[in-house]
Amino acid sequence: MTTMARQRPAEPARATKLRIRRDDTVEVLRGKDRGKRGKVHKAMPREGKVLVSGVNIAKKHVRARPGLRQAGIIQQEMPLHASKVALVCPKCSQATRVGYRVVGEAAGRKKERYCKTCNEAV
Ligand SMILES: [Zn+2]
Numbered sequence: 001m002t003t004m005a006r007q008r009p010a011e012p013a014r015a016t017k018l019r020i021r022r023d024d025t026v027e028v029l030r031g032k033d034r035g036k037r038g039k040v041h042k043a044m045p046r047e048g049k050v051l052v053s054g055v056n057i058a059k060k061h062v063r064a065r066p067g068l069r070q071a072g073i074i075q076q077e078m079p080l081h082a083s084k085v086a087l088v089c090p091k092c093s094q095a096t097r098v099g100y101r102v103v104g105e106a107a108g109r110k111k112e113r114y115c116k117t118c119n120e121a122v
Pocket of ligand 1: 093096116118
């Protein structure tokens, strides 16, 4: 074992922007938690991953940290790839794809996300 810090996984040269944000509700499409819904704790655009509450739970063996915690096995959510989840639309409550469109004129112009199912802005 070396004492070197664990390296970050290699990042893609061009990080793609996530269409999922923190506090979105998402539905899991693949894997052992398929069908589960949860709230996004953290979006990780660099890794293309999201951390969803109650989803992709792994047991971790942890050492004691005196004064902080005991040694033992804890359950912790692990990040999963953003392509394995779909946004749950707050308007129609369906798992949907996300689109972007530009709204407003000139100075007030901005991009908004919308639900591809019901066409409402989210
Ligand atoms: Zn919708």
